[in-house]
Amino acid sequence: MTQLQEVSVDDIKHLVSERAIQGETVLLNMGPQHPSTHGVLRLLLELDGETVVSCIPDIGFLHTGIEKNMESKTYAKAAVMTDRLDYLNTLGNNLAYSMAVEKLIELDVPDRAQSIRVILAELQRIASHLIWLGTTGLDVAAMSTFLYCFRERESILDIFELCSGQRMMTTYIRPGGIWRDVPVEFEAAVRAFIKMFPKRVDEYEALLSRNPLFLDRTFGIGAVSSEQALNFGMTGPPLRASGVKWDLRKARPYSGYEQYDFEVPTRTEGDVYARYIVRIEELRQSVKIIEQALNKMPLGPVRSSNHKFVPPPRSEIGVNMEALIHHFKLWTEGFSAPKCAVYNAVESPRGELGVYIVSDGGPKPYRIHWRTPSFDNLLALPFMAKGVLVADLVAIIGSVDIVLGDVDR
């Protein structure tokens, strides 16, 4: 049994002010079990009355060692773990991982699969933003938004269930394409959703955008300038709310995003309200992308036919000896990747989600690093929280939209 080491208060002495040591300010523990920290985030707050003097985030409660675990799995098997990172953006994680592997082994993806990937990634973005909108509403005491948002999210999860049989942990997007073609009901289900959804966004806006109580809690709170936001490594909606037009879907288009016409909403204020406006606008833009992708969706295969990397379909295995050998090789040994390293990033609902894969030439990744957006976005919290009230801190945490599975990996 290992010897337990005493963790002393001296370890964090340099992070609190002199007044805390003299006992003039109060140190208060917020979390890890606290409804407004959106998961298991622990904050050590130094408070002067109700004002935050300093805020020390403590993360790692949801650390699952996924990076280490992936080193012992083949490329195909490691894909299953990607869902568990950012559990509100499961298809986006699949996409980031699949694209990195495809870049490493130079695998082409059929056009139909690219369209389906875009539709699913955008549906996932809407679902993720709906959770953010609902919980942010809850944080500032607007209970009804939460219920409406979860109603719409439910219909997105139904679409995921229709395609993959799973509501959340789908692993539907895989290296070389997608698991299998979408069912015939898919198009009608998505069309029904995008027809209904813009009206729902108007309803959310009617509930919050001009609500004086909501404005009081969000306007001018937690403002970050564009230089500061970049210096903190923030990406995604918090960066765009600070006035930097940086969206990887526009900057470095992938999966055919260059064919679709959409705007990158930005604001300049950089406060909680600006982040709210940016995300609401992104909901509308996502609907636009889905509609165009559905209209342009070509027919054809959804998986690469390069069976050195992608398993052949079941129907071929019974009749084709070569297909049987490929199937056996891919599910026992896996495929080998060339010896080098690649980095690939996609725009997740929270920002730049990047995968850095180092290969040693074998069938398992030598090292996988996940550049998760919540990690860097959360890092700016102590800066944003300086001098605000505890109630405002709750609104700021909500506006950054962290997912602790994404922070802790």
Add this chain to the structure above:
Amino acid sequence: MKPELEPTIQALTKTFNSQVNEFRGDVRVTILAESIVAAAQMLRDEFDFSLLSTMTAVDFWPEENPRFEVIYLFTSVSKILNLSVLVQVPGINPSLPTITGIFKNAVWREREVWDMFGIKFEGHPDLRRILMPADWEGHPLRKDYPLGYEEPQFTFNFEEIDLRKPYAKE
């Protein structure tokens, strides 16, 4: 290589005597450990690489010199460019100068590299463990650190496993 990236690469090669290689469009520049601070400063101020996208390390155990490779990934938002800068670190007493003075998010990224690989960052304001508990022993992402597992408890062996679990019992 994108033509916009060439002036940056030339300047880095001239000032820091770096080696450049490219794979699938990703440009990687290897420089010496002592010049990382100056290189980061130059990239941010002169070439507008204003975002430190990520920073991580790779362990090449049982190699000893160099054992680790630390990767800094810089992004230029205005010119839409990516550039990886590699630094090699020996296995005995691994340490690097910190770049927290230039990029704020390096504070947590360097803490993560310290936590996972045990590479010390000289001059870091707050070098504590970040993801693992404060009293954890070892650095999990090193290759000489075993993956480990936990034996699942079923009804028939619940008590047997419970007896050797290392948590406090009353």
